């Protein structure tokens with residue numbers, strides 16, 4: 001007989017939310033369900049010391065709810081440090097919608113999601129992430145003001161992806177300068193994994209500069225289009241991690257630098273847009289350091305998008321967005337030197353600065 005009483009012993013193994021490995025003192029986790037639209041979403045608010053938690057919404061067909069929960073926990077934490085290191089007065093949050101963005105995303109579902117965002121009264125502000133378009137944020141905007149990344153025609157700053165790509169390009173050039181002694185990417189062999197909104201725009205910058213760009217995606221159509229448009233070479237091998245390249249740019253999903261891939265890596269620099277590239281920050285950061293691979297911390301160099309959407313809240317213009325994004329070059333160089341000087345990983349060096357800004361504000365707030 002199947003018992004519906006959960007064994008207390010099993011329950012103790014790992015607490016379902018606060019006991020997750022990715023749980024890092026998140027302030028609030030909201031589970032959203034709507035039967036009529038089929039919406040199943042999780043909103044994660046990691047930290048609001050510096051301001052309201054801002055971060056995009058990802059729609060993805062997760063294999064199970066644990067994957068979705070862990071993704072939102074990791075992503076929202078990353079947003080806290082991204083905004084902190086970029087000097088923005090924002091906290092960290094993120095949302096995931098469980099489902100296939102191609103077949104299950106409807107205007108009704110997006111608006112229902114917007115209602116859940118609204119119910120948080122501005123503690124969480126959303127934007128687009130994987131599986132989302134500017135048009136989806138416009139729909140959310142119909143039911144709540146707590147959304148950014150809306151169309152320029154509706155008063156927003158538009159799609160943040162091109163500016164994210166520009167920031168990644170700046171971070172990549174800084175990392176190249178650090179590793180190769182020059183930030184010129186002409187002739188450098190760069191593999192871009194994930195030719196989506198950000199990846200494509202990055203390929204544009206790289207090919208314009210004369211880099212030898214190799215592209216990889218699970219979507220063959222995207223590859224053909226991008227190859228025809230930018231003259232990039234489509235990767236045809238079966239293990240991109242062992243490809244002999246100068247730079248690896250992860251621009252798909254996170255955790256691609258993990259136990260399985262890390263020892264195969266031949267790239268000398270890692271600089272890409274994907275969030276949470278290191279499966280385990282401390283462990284994999286250290287292995288990269290030992291191998292002499294320069295890792296440009298993801299949450300530092302992919303901050304262009306958050307700078308872009310922050311402009312909607314603060315009202316600064318395109319010029320200021322570009323200026324702040326270009327500064328990623330200088331910050332990356334500073335972080336890389338700081339890591340070497342203190343013999344710590346580049347990820348840790350970036351985290352230390354972000355955490356110290358939050359701590360300072362916390363102390364000020366409690367005075």
Ligand code: NAD
Pocket residue numbers: 128129130131160161162164193194195196197198199216217218219222251252253254273274275302303305306
């Ligand atoms: P996107 O959905 O437009 O593109 C992702 C691409 O990756 C798609 O073309 C998809 O087919 C491909 N992909 C998925 N799995 C893959 C795999 N295993 N191998 C190769 N390709 C694969 O997303 P995006 O907006 O371009 O974002 C890319 C990454 O950058 C995400 O991790 C996102 O969180 C991060 N990011 C995006 C922004 C932004 O402004 N859009 C800002 C910061 C960080």
